[in-house]
Amino acid sequence: NAGVTQTPKFQVLKTGQSMTLQCAQDMNHNSMYWYRQDPGMGLRLIYYSASEGTTDKGEVPNGYNVSRLNKREFSLRLESAAPSQTSVYFCASTMTGANPWQYFGPGTRLTVT
Amino acid sequence: GIQVEQSPPDLILQEGANSTLRCNFSDSVNNLQWFHQNPWGQLINLFYIPSGTKQNGRLSATTVATERYSLLYISSSQTTDSGVYFCALYNNNDMRFGAGTRLTVKP
Numbered sequence: 529n530a531g532v533t534q535t536p537k538f539q540v541l542k543t544g545q546s547m548t549l550q551c552a553q554d555m556n557h558n559s560m561y562w563y564r565q566d567p568g569m570g571l572r573l574i575y576y577s578a579s580e581g582t583t584d585k586g587e588v589p590n591g592y593n594v595s596r597l598n599k600r601e602f603s604l605r606l607e608s609a610a611p612s613q614t615s616v617y618f619c620a621s622t623m624t625g626a627n628p629w630q631y632f633g634p635g636t637r638l639t640v641t
Numbered sequence: 642g643i644q645v646e647q648s649p650p651d652l653i654l655q656e657g658a659n660s661t662l663r664c665n666f667s668d669s670v671n672n673l674q675w676f677h678q679n680p681w682g683q684l685i686n687l688f689y690i691p692s693g694t695k696q697n698g699r700l701s702a703t704t705v706a707t708e709r710y711s712l713l714y715i716s717s718s719q720t721t722d723s724g725v726y727f728c729a730l731y732n733n734n735d736m737r738f739g740a741g742t743r744l745t746v747k748p
Contacts, residue, residue, distance in 0.1 A: 570727055570738030587642065628672060632684040
């Protein structure tokens with residue numbers, strides 16, 4: 529099992545450009561999440577998807593959109609990147625139930641200039 | 642939303658020492674996890690512990706939900722324990738992380 533995979537690993541954008549971060553999991557998990565981590569801080573939840581076909585806002589959703597393409601894939605889109613979106617982005621997944629461990633991807637380091 | 646506070650923010654230990662990391666939270670929660678972020682940025686589950694005590698090797702965790710805190714114990718620390726330790730709490734998919742404790746273990 530690859531677990532949770534993310535692409536790309538690194539990206540540099542100019543202000544106003546758009547891009548999509550891809551995430552996939554092969555653990556048959558129901559729920560998937562997107563977080564951002566800024567220097568010296570914990571992770572903050574951007575959006576989550578409790579199941580295929582549903583998405584909900586987290587703590588910091590402004591400037592982002594998401595798509596739960598199928599059970600495996602959950603993408604994050606920046607329509608018009610801003611320097612404030614420079615961060616490391618993590619995708620995670622979890623199986624709902626009695627023991628909802630979160631499994632994280634390796635992260636995408638995004639710089640917006 | 643839930644407020645999560647971790648202490649201490651930084652901790653430096655000599656190899657072999659023991660340590661206790663604390664996580665205080667503001668509201669009752671469905672569940673709580675501890676994570677380790679290694680120096681390469683990878684996040685690894687340590688414990689899922691909404692209440693009670695669990696042990697895994699040199700690490701153990703205790704959550705007292707009624708008093709709204711959780712503790713992570715690291716015994717006989719090793720240099721590979723270095724990194725940042727986060728607690729994270731969630732209610733109904735709303736997940737909140739603390740700011741973390743940065744642990745440095747010196748040889």
